[in-house]
Structure formats: structure tokens, C-alpha cells
Amino acid sequence: MDPKSASQPQQHRRPNVVFVLTDDQDVHLSSLEYMPLVKKHLLDRGTRFGSHYATTAVCCPSRVTLWTGKFAHNTNVTDVSPPYGGYPKFVEQGFNEDYLPVWLQEAGYNVYYTGKLFNVHTVENYNSPAPGGFTGSDFLLDPYTYNYLNSTFQRNGEGPRSYEGQYSTDVLAEKAYGLLDEAVNAGKPFFLVAAPVAPHANVVMKASASDSHRDLDDLPFEFTEPVPAERHKHLFKDKKVPRTANFNPDQPSGANWISQLPRQNDSNVEYNDHFYRQRLRSLQAVDELVDGLFRRLEAHGVLDNTYFVYSSDNGYHIGQHRLQPGKSCGYEEDVNVPLIVRGPGVAANYTTDGAGSGFVTTHADLAPTFFELLGIEQREDFDGAPIPVTKEGIEEVLRRGERREHAGIEYWGMAMGEGIHNRNPREHNTYKALRVSGPGYNLYYSVWCNNEHELYDLSVDPGQLHNLLPSSESTVPSTATIADYPVPVDKVAARLDALLLVLKTCAGTTCQRPWAELHPEGGVRTLADALEPRYDSFYEAQNRTAHVKYAYCANGFLPDAEGPTWEGLRDGLRWEDWV
Template sequence: MHIAALVRTAATAIGFGAAVTASDPGQVPLGHSRGPQPQRRQPNVVFVLTDDQDVHLGSLDYMPLVKKHLLDQGTYFSSHYATTAVCCPSRVTIWTGKFAHNTNVTDVSPPYGGYPKFVAEGFNDNYFPVWLQQAGYNTYYTGKLFNVHTVENYNSPPPGGFTGSDFLLDPHTYDYLNSTFQRNGEEPRSYEGHYSTDVLAGKAYGLLDEAVEARKPFFLVAAPIAPHANVAMKLHSGPRDPDNLPFEFTEPIPADRHKHLFPNEKVPRTANFNPDQSSGANWITTLPQQNGTNVAYNDHFYRQRLRSLQAVDELVDGLISRLEDYGILEDTYIVYSSDNGYHIGQHRLQPGKSCGYETDVNVPLIVRGPGVARNYTAGGVVSTHADLAPTFFGWLGIEAREDFDGAAIPVTQEEIGGVRERGERREHAGIEYWGFAMGEGVYNRDPRENNTYKALRISGPGYNLYYSVWCNNEHELYDMKADPDQLHNLLSPSSSSSQSSTLAANHPVEKLASRLDALLLVLKTCTGKQCQHPWSSLHPDGTVKSLADALAPRYDAFYLNNREVASVKYAYCANGFIPEAEGPTWEDDGRAFGGYGYLKEGRWEDWV
């Protein structure tokens, strides 16, 4: 049925727009009582999930319709993080509420990742859309779900939990002018010559029509590929050859109507853009400075990204206008985010992702909906993709699962204020990666091995820090307030001789590093509540709930003594989650932290 055929009054008479009570057995969420409850409206959710969209390259500044409908009418979360800076592991985290070290989906393709790995790990009948259907919601999805979801395996098995779907399929997922979609149980269909985001928009609008006609609350996802690089498959077979890959990465392709936009835009010339001195750690310190031809190409790549996002901007406008026409806009949460961030030239890197730096892990998150403040930035709330599933559960009245690694994000000003008043700081984001990194432009695309690391972003009163340990056991620490471009590693070998006198966030580097390493040791293998409240593992008595608490002088001996006994270090570099490569874990070595002291009448005492 076309949207014009359904009037507003019909929408308000159906379950997703009408007040429901617990006496309606079809509308009682799992985990909730069927006893008398106040009437409330069952909200819907529309989630637009882009691919590789940045925060730090300013892409949102070029999306006026996203600004009009979402930023001006909703809340922007400036400290939202992808826990793994690459597509498939990040998306699995979104749809399970679990970090990649708990899903064991750590790459974009087998043996360590991709759709086959997702299925093999048992998630296809135990993840977000399945849980929503069990709670009485209809679920709809169009666009990219996971990597290696292909024209050959799309039905073996089909993705579980969807009322209606129209998936992009490999090997043409990232081919802007040669996409393949697969609707429900039908055969895949090629859309050669049609612009991928426009095809997806039509499908998203059609699924929205179906959702309205079904007269049930719904969750709809539209997942376009923009602004991901264009990837065309080559007619190539045989063993994998790094010098002759079976695919060709090039810059994104915009729709014809947008291809002449932004002719003079360039990658923001921040301090970390193609710097004169190398920066970072591990293989990144060996990167050569880009020459003028390379920089000019990367500026072109940047413009193509902005142009490719214009069709996404129009998609958002189309969804909002249709929700408004149906009379359900005010009963619907609209969420906008991306699976991971992106760099172009920062730290001398070619276009791509896969690093733990702010460009790659800090991603957009915008929420508009019931009770959400308009034109507001929630700058003090640190959140991750692991928090999205619990957040959706909270909106829809579904009890949070015990095995969620994330926790619901406070999205109203009242909720955010309540968290602050209770002193419940959301200050940390655990970040992890396994495998290789690869450039996605036409220069230096060779995969970089040994790109495995654990990292931590933490922000609170008086501190804003990034800490990482690479699989070659090099360490990084950046004071993000003094060095937002992450150019001056306070733990580099050249800095080690003066660490005791160097200050970050007004504390000696060694003091900070000892706390951050202990926290990262917990987070690298955490599960459930431990991920949400990692300081509780270090201080079970509840005296420490934040880095600010842990920095109290009485804990100096505790952390400095323990750092050498149990710290984050790798046995060797692996391309996937291999336990013996991961080095010490909290489960194995965390008890060492209990051997150096104890609290006595509120004072920290040494064991004797």
C-alpha cells in the first residue's frame, strides 16, 4: 500500500501508535509483569546505520537534512565509540550487546569473522532481532548486515529474526553502481546501473509501509554503504596474493546529482594530518610522509565521501517525512550512527580505519525521540556500541539481559542529570582489534600485519586520556586535553627517561599508566556487569568507582607494585582471538592484585 493511502487516524488506532496496557497479552514485553500498569505508547525505532562515517573529518557538517531533522531536534552524543574499528565485529557488537572478545567474531571474513563465523558462534537465533520478535515487535532491515553475507550463503541459513528484510549481498555490497539485494526468502536481484543508496531508500520506504500496515510496534534499520570506499570484484581466482587482491578499492561514488558538489573541500588540515614527524607506535611510526600527489588524491577521496553521504542525507529526510505523514513521528525514536570511524592522512595513514585513534573509534550517535532533548549535546556521557542493544531494550520496555556487556545510555536530560547526581560516571570505553590494517585508496594498500591491540578511552573530571597496548607490547598514552591529535606518546621510548617527571592530567605518567593498565587488564576479558563496572573487580569493597577515585595517593603502592606482576602484555601477535596469544588475563592474574594490601578502618595498609 502506498503511504498516501493510509491516513493519520488509522496510524493512531493501531498498536504501535496507541496506548497499550498489560491486559493486552500481545503487547506485554518479556521480563515484565502482566499486572496493572499505567497506559503508555509503544514506541517504534528507526535506525540509520552508515558505514565508515567519521566524526573528526567533519562529515556531519555537510549533511543539512540530518542537522535539520536530527541534530536540531535531538541529542548528539559526542563521546560515542565503536569498540572494534572495523565493520563486521562492530556490527555484531551492536546486535548482541557484547564486546568482540565475547562474541569471538573479530574480523570481516573467515576464519575469524564474517557472517559464517556469526552463525557458527550460535548467534543467528540468539541476537537482537530475535529478542525483539519474542517481545512482540516486528523487525525490518535493509542494507548491509554483515560481511561475507553472500549470493551463495544468504539462505543457509537466512538471518534470523526479521519480519521483513532486503539485504545487500557480497560480492557486490560495496559496489555503488552494481549492488545485489535479496528480499525475504527470494532469489538475489542485481541492480546494476542503479545507485545503491537510492535503491536502498526505496526499499526502506517500502518496509516502513509494511511496518505500518502490520499494525504492530516495529524496529526498522536502514544500513547504506556510504561513505565506505567503492569495492569492485575482479575476475581473479587462486590463492590470496597481497600484490594481486581479488578486489579493487577506490574512492566512494556519489549519485550523479551530487558529483559536482564541494569542489574545493579538503581533508581538515589538523596537526596530525600528514605530520612532518612520524607519530604513534608499532608499524605506524614507520609510515613515510605522503607526497603532494598522494595528498591531492586523498583530498579527492574526502570530497567523494562527502558527496556519497548526500543520498544518505536525503534518505533521512524521506524517512522523517513518511513518519510524519503516518502520524507516528513523535512516537518513534530515530537513531543515527556508524559502525566505525575513518582516517585520511592522519598520522600519515592512507584512507582507512582499523586503528584505535580517535578518528577511527569516535563515531556519530544522534538520537531523536520521546523525551529526548532537542538541539542538545551530551558531552559528558561516554558510550559504546555495546550499549546500544541495552538502550533499545530500555526504550521498548524490555528487561535488560544479564549477559549484556553494555548498559543503557541515558538519553534524556533528566536521565543524564540523574546519573551525574548519583555520581555514576560513564567514563570509559574499552577498544580492541585483531588482525591487519589496509589502506583503501590507490596508494600503499598493502595489508599491515601485527595490527592487534587493546586500548582504553577514559574521560572524567580533570582527565581525558587514551591508553593502548599493541601486540608487540609497545604502549601509548595520550593526554587528549593537551594533545587531541594524539601526536605525543607519553610512553614512547624517547619519553621513558623522563616519565617520572612528566605530567598528564596533572599526574605523573607512571601513576596514570599503572591505573590505566590495571583497568585495561579487566576490560580485555570482561563479561557482563564486569564490563560496565570494571573498577569493582579491582576494588570489590566499592571504594573506587572512577579513575579520579583510583588516583588517590593511598592506592599508589597497590597499583605500582602490581603492575609488574599482572599487566596487559601479549604472548605474540595473532590475527584473531587466540587465548594463548592474549597474554595475562584478569581471570588468571587478577588475583595478584589482592596480594599487596588491604583496607583497614578506611586506610590502605600493606600486607605483612
């Protein structure tokens, strides 16, 4: 069929969306630099958001946040598998009837999806219930989701079908092209998602994917490096993990279990360089998928009326802080993820300023952004807010100082390496963290469930190697200040802790404007405002009264483990009492 024969007049139609969502794609390992077709179609013709963050650095909680506009502490989907996460938990929490695909259909959009939806969406539970909200779908299913050469897909109401021996991303690409044809032929505005698993590690399950068995010494799966398509196996032979200051450092760094990691030996580093090359190679088929979608959008005559969005569920580390390949940490490699938008009115070859710009965005903002782009009225229960995607809109919010400068980050449960070396699964990788970026400061603050604290000034320490809040408070220099902002570290930490106390249980507009909770009189909208000396007594009192502190380490969101909350403190301490 000639694609043009399916075209419909587009001038007066509502815009379409095509969304490519990769799995575990990094920003800080430079993967986008090895995707020339993404550069051609998206980076050169669209806008890149440099300070975009996943709020939970693992796939299922992050994807639920993306599709609901709610942080994980509000969805209570905090893990990749039961009892705290996975598709069964998503259904149990009532979201199968109340998330973006359903809302889009209610707004008159046809919704199509191929690839990975959620973890523990399996060959056994794919229709009990079927995911809601899709006009057409072809889902990857566990336990074969991450097996690049033995995938299983399930189309619409049909039974699962094995594609053993075929390359997963290529199978997905053909399905995406077919769904795009269906979408255009239907003559309605559409929202199409293509969600390949690259560059995720290859995973072979040794037991049922629905098995909630969590014996850390006998896990039911085996991780190896990603598998590229045969045509890409020869590429990037000399490439290595970027040798940044935090790559396999001489001295330990971080906190909690990370600070105890041994330095990797030469054979370990050599394997991890191979793992890195395999990630780059696996992304080449995704690069081709992007090109194929653009060519078909253009052939159908709908490209000019379509927003094309590219992102990933979380980031990735290889060797930073001595970590084996993986994610699940709050450091920049794991949470800063790609976000590129091209479409009507979006500036070409434009990048929002990164660190220090005060233009921070998160996955919780994506559902509200899709609503904004498609002319759908915003929901009051969104934790995120629409991202302006035009250059004029971005510059206007920066000029007015209205764009928030923070990303709340949270994690519960296990972390593990994904290569062949020192997998060492770790329970209690539970923490709350805060990323704040504005003029004069570029900071990361975290509190682990063992109540160790971290504060990094990324303006001078981009590798997050030098914790300004070591375990012994007596070792904090009283004269330490933040680069370009001559304020003592303890005063900065007090403000950040108060902000994190609000964000760790926030909902709705409180997540969008947390300073307004602390300062309802309206005098504080940024960290710079809060650092004014007249607020010193208020934050000293707040820090004495309650601060972010865990009662114990838990592998999921258990209220009695979470420690003090802003709700419990709010009525007893507000700025107006100190005026």
C-alpha cells in the first residue's frame, strides 16, 4: 500500500504524538553521540532538555510515574516485581483504568503501543486483565522481554507469539510501522508508543517471571551484556566507558554500601568496556527505528502535525563510584535521562541550558505535558506540571523565575550489578534525594535509610566524589561554602532537608511548588530566596524539630519506616510564626 493513499488532510486536525521510550539509556555515558539518525531527526531538528530526571532510577516505578504524572510515593508502585511493584501492583492500585492511555482515549485519541509496558506483564497474566486504554497494541511479555533473540509479543486480544531467533528491536520496528499505518488509516488523532528494550542488559529467566522469590543468593534470572543486531556487531571496537573522574576512582566514594565497594581490577574494567560497546551497538537498531518512523510520518503527510518525543525510563552507570553496570542509585548517571522533543512550534537544534539554568524537568511532568500539547484540560492530581516546549515558552518562564529548579528522587529496595562481575545484590538501597539547579548552585542532597547524608556541589564536583556532609559532623569545615554562593554548607543543608521533607510525601501542587508549603506568605520561590539570612532562625528551628530521617530500612513504601513527615510538622512550624 502506498502510505500517501492513507493520508488525511491534517491542517485542521489535532496533533499526533509518537513517543520512543528506550530502556536504561544514559546521558552521561554519551550514548546519544553514537546515534546519527537521532541526531539528524531530533537533536538537529528539535529541542533537547538538558536537566531532565527520572524520579525513580528503575524501570517499573519510573514508567508508572511517567504514565500517571504521580511520584512513586503516591502510586505505591516502588519496585519491579510483587509485592511492591510490577504490573500486578499497578493493577492492584487501580491505575489500569486511570492512566494516560485511558485519559487519551476519553479525550478522543486513538492509542497504540508496542514494546515493553511494565515488568511482570507476562505470558500468564497478559489478559487478566489486559492493559486498559489501547486502540491497538503489541506488547513484549515476560519472561522473554529482555531476551534480544527470543522475544515474545502479544497483539491486541491474541495469544502470545514467540519470535525466537529474530532480533527483538527489528521485530518491534515492524510492529511500530504497522501500528502507525493503522493509526493514520483510522483518520483520528493518535498517540503511538514504541518501547524497545535496548540498551538494557540481556536477561534470561531461570524461573517464572511472576515468581516473587527474592533469595539474593539464588536469583531467578541471569544478566549479561546487551546483544546487538548481527549487522552492528563490528561497530565501536575501540570505544571505552568515558574515563571521567568518578570512573573506578582510586578512593572510595558515595555512602552506605557504595562507599564499601572495592576498586575494579583490569579484567573487570575490560569486561565493562565490552559491556559499554554492546550498549552502543544495541542502540543502532533503535536509531534505525527512529529513522523509519520519521520516513513513514513524512510519507503519510502527517509529520508536520506530529510531536515526536524521545526519552528513557532511567539512566545507567558503568564503573562510576566503582559500581558494576546497573542503575538504582540517585547519582547523576542514573537519574539524568534523555528528553528530546520535535514538533509544531518546537525550536530546531536547541538545548535548554543544563546545570544552573533553573529549568529542571522530570518524568512526572510528561503526562501533564502531553495534556498541554494535545489541548486536554489538566488534572488536579498531577504531581508534575506541563513543560513548555517552545523556545519562547522556555525563555519566558526563566525570565519570570517561575520554573521550578528541583527534582525529587526516591528509591526503595534492591540494587545489583548487571554484568558478570561482582553482582552482589544489595537490599535496603532505600533513599530520598533532591536535585536542585539554579543560578549559582548545582546540588545533590540525599538521605539513605541508614540515615547517612550526602551533599555534592556539582559545579565543582560533577562526579559527586566529595561528600560535603561526611558521617562525622565534627569533620564538616565551618568555613565550607557552595561554589559561587558564599553560604556555609550547614545552612544550605538545612534548607535542602526542609525542602526534601516536603517533597518526600508531596502530592499535586505541593510537588510543583514545595517552597510555598514552607513559606505560604509567598516570599520564597527558590533556594536562593530561602538562603536569605532572615530565614536562618526558621530553618534552625525546623531542623531541630524534625528532619528527613528513616525509622528503619524497608524494601517498599511502608509509612512507619519513612520517619517524620511534613504533614506531621506543618501545623507546628511555619514561617509566619517567625515573622
